[in-house]
Amino acid sequence: MSLFNTRHFCDMPSPRFLRHFLAFDFAVSEINRNADILPNVTLGYDMFDSCFFEDTAVEGSLRILSGGVKMYPNYDCHGYGKVVAFIGHLLSSSSQAIASLLRVYGYPQLTRYVKRVHFRTTSGDEIFFDEKGDPPERIDLLNWLIFPNDTVKRTQVGQYHSQQLFLNKSTVIWGNLSDMTPRSVCSEDCIPGYRKSLVKGKPVCCFVCAPCSEGEITNTTDTETCIICPEEEWPNEKKDRCVKRVTLFLNIQDPLGTLLLASTGVFFIMTTVVLAIFIKHRDTPIVRANNIHVSFILIISLMFSFLCVLLFIGRPTVLSCLLRQVVFCLIFTLAISSTLAKTIIVLVAFTSTKPGGISKNWMGSSLSRLIIFICCLGQVLICSVWLLQSPPFPDKDTRSEVGKIILQCNEGSTTAFYAALGYMGFLAVSSFILAFLVRKLPDCFNEAHYITFSMLVFCSVWVTFIPVYLRTKGKYTVAVEVFAILASSAGLLFCLFIPKCFTIIIRPERNSRESVSDRKLH
Template sequence: MANAGNGYHHQSYYKEGDKIIGGFMPITKAPLPHIHEFKSPPYLSKITQRVELKNYPHLLVLVYAVEEINKNLHLLPNVSLGFQIYNSVFDDEAALEGVWGLLSGQGKVVPNFNCGGDRKVVALIEGPTARHSFKIATTLGLYQFPQLSYGVLDPEWRRQAQSPSLYGMAPSRSYLLPAIGRLIRHFDWRWVGLIFSDSGREERVLETFTREIDKGDGCIAFAETIGKHDFYGKKLHRLLNIVHRSSANVIVFHATEAHLEAFRRQISLSYTQNKGQLLPFLKNVRFTNRAGEDVFFDKNRDVVTGYDIVNWAFSPSGTVNGIVVGSFWPWAAPGHELTVNVSLIQWESQFKQHPYSVCSKSCLPGYRKKHREGEQACCFDCEFCTAGEISNQTDMERCLRCPEDQHPNEGRDTCFPKVITFLAYEDPLGMALASLALSFCLLTACVLWLFVRCRNTPIVKANNRDLSYILLVSLLVCSLCSLIFIGRPERLTCLLRQNVFGVAFAVAVSSVLAKTITVVLAFKATKVGHGLRKWLRPRVSNSIVFGGSLVQVILCFVWLGSSPPFPENNTQTDDGQIVVQCNEGSIGFLYSVLGYLGLLAFASFTVAFMARKLPDTFNEAKHITFSMVTFCCTWISFIPTYLSSRGKNAVAVEIFSILASSGGILICIFTPKVYIILVRPDKNSKTFLRKK
């Protein structure tokens, strides 16, 4: 060290050159406290100074850099570079005194004047503390004097200083946390703890780090600060307990190397900082250093550089070896900023592969995330998708509903096309019902043939032969109309099936009612010339059948005119199926048709019940009573069964009710007559009737 001259008591180290680089470095620690009386210029006594060994290499680096530049003929051809390095002593007063001396020249402090003639000093390098950098920048900025700081500059302080001549040679902190965030997202760590230094920037560090973690859908498990002197004691012990209790396997430590050493067994990932080269021309400068790295400044006048990713491996002996396993270059092409060689990383022995750090395991396809109340967004449970919904990706917030023509598989992760279904003839159920319907048709046709063949016999003539024919034909139509319900529903079949069924049964039940009334009137008008005998004519019974059927016909026409049935694809009935069915248009008309049939049946039952004990060889009243009981029971039980059935099962219920009710009327009314005709022909004669 050499004294710079009279009146200026700042120590400096000088080397001659065509251009001089000024330097301010804290080679010694701050002097012991003392009071200046300002009776003479302040002087830093050598006795009060203590050498700062860790900063002495900074001076050697600057000297070495200048020598390397002078040796390189391509950097500054025909120009030699010198330096004048001052000891800033970690003291604002001493630093400002050196700045004024540097600007005035010849060791004299004369503000706004250059006492040195041709100024050789073209730039100033200083560091490493940012506080001294901004103190110096407030002065040098007034003169547009280039200032290069190798300390880490806080962006907020930099905006406050507003010095256009201050350039940063160390990587800006604005790139550091994004680099760490990018590394965390690379390994898909979503549950991360944060310990950072108590530097007055806690809120901004936490805000920036939270924003970076959010980009990977991650959360912060805990965030704790550590003070400058918290290397031992309760504070460190509390932090270690927090780390051990936390479920996070990844901890980001944003603090000093001394703090890192205290936590070295918990932290396996750190970072290093690169140092740039010096040039006197700072604007638009860009070159490649001897390490093959591009050196230039960004729009904020910070040197643009990257970060090495170092894996600290601990040997059995306790020594620490750092291995560079990757890098982060913020100005690389998007998606190529981070490079990591995972094969070089040596994880802690408890991890067989790269560690996972999540609050909750990912929800597999088929499940959705259900956030836990009162906890962070990263903590959730996995809930199986409900019926009709799927999730085809991991960690989905909500399940997706399948289209109407598709349904989910058992795992609820894929939608498959639904199977189109209806009551087909090929189905076992459809085949059985069709066979039963054809059997009833054949049986009814046989009875009708038998009655036509034996039309002149007493038993056929005694029970109103014409009404029997009408009843048998209507029962035949009832059995045949059940076949319309089987097969794929079309527009025509949907229009016909309920209406044909309703009218056919109306004719059948009206015929039964006419037969019953005829029996009652026959016994009431036994005397010749009785007034009721005129009601025994065939046209009266035919009028009853016609009138009873006409009401049903009118009701069906109103139904077809106002709200006709139509085919539709029901996608909501059964999972995995699309049921092709007939929409009845108005369910009220269907129940009106059934209600009218019930009214006719009740009237027939009432009249038949009253006439059941009338004396007559061929009295049908008892048989009609049983047939109407069967009819009513069938359709009363039909309604709840039909309403509780879905799809083709509902159709099968209606077909079975049609066949059961028509078969009940056929069997109850005509079985005794067929028995007499085929088995007891002796009772079917005039001789037998005379004996009775």
């Protein structure tokens, strides 16, 4: 028997393949030892090392067939036994080369060397192979170690039994003599908050860790896809869990909300003081000369315009959203209509002094009330259609600011909203044009100067408001509108009434019939 043939290209067979020879030798010894397996038959074998060369494998096969030291093709020089079969190489290429030779001589090449075998080893283990040559379901898992001094250690680390794998990882020693399991990937694990992204042109075990997109998380390691957070939630900083979004709205507790609320209070108190002054001095010439009825309507409308700011500050509700824009539009329309009425009254008062002019009967409170009623009626119609067709409602904005929910009022119909603003702008521009045209009237009717300047301030505020309103987002959109309401209302208050109050309180000598006019407007 020749165990190794080392005369070819190999200097020495590799020790790491010794286990295959030991397993084979053990199997042959066990079969020969048990007479029940192959009665009256003793197995033997010749084994050659091919060194992983196909030609060497064929050479070894010829030597086995010849049976001598030298190769004698077609001659059998065996002095013992008989060759009945060959077992192939570990490599399929060498096995195919051997099979090509064996087909010529009619010898079989085995891949599974026993079938229908059932025996018990000396250690008591039951070994059997079924009719297909399949091994038993129970397989011992061995850990083989080859040390630098060529010594070998074998340790059982688990079993495969009943289609289940049992492995004791703590007993496994790897090739680097470490108990740490080597990684089978070329990339580090992707921690929560990241996802695995395959690299084009590389194996699936090679990947990069890509951060989850905005609004997505991963909460496990090596996840291939990210999870989208619910609408009410947002990823935390590490993107490994969803947290509740921060809710934003123009709050009274915010510095901006506090400032606007304080400004509202100051302007409301100032308007109340102006109203008290006008009531106390209602019989004086300077108050009566400015059409006392229209003045009171205008002052009261300004008071309510400051109060309507309270509808814009705080958490939006169904009621506040319904009333917010509608109340603002109606109150401001009343204020602008009153200013327009004062302008028309000034014009009527001047033309009534000319021959053929308008009758003095039209200069009383009836004309001013009619003008205010007609102007307000147009805004009432616009707001009624607005509320019936597409009214404002509370809404949530989750896109303007990252990780935040902005509570706001949706105007419903933007067309109706801008129609209401446009109607107010039309009245303001009309009042400004009329006041500008009559600004050169005699000094006794110099109210036109104040109206012209107040409408200029009013129009400037709202012309600036619209583009700023469209560019801002979140609670600052509401803050811009509140600022426009306060600024335009304050402009009317300061331009139309503060100069009169200054004259009444500080310069009372000018509050006389001679200083104002000998004509009184009723």
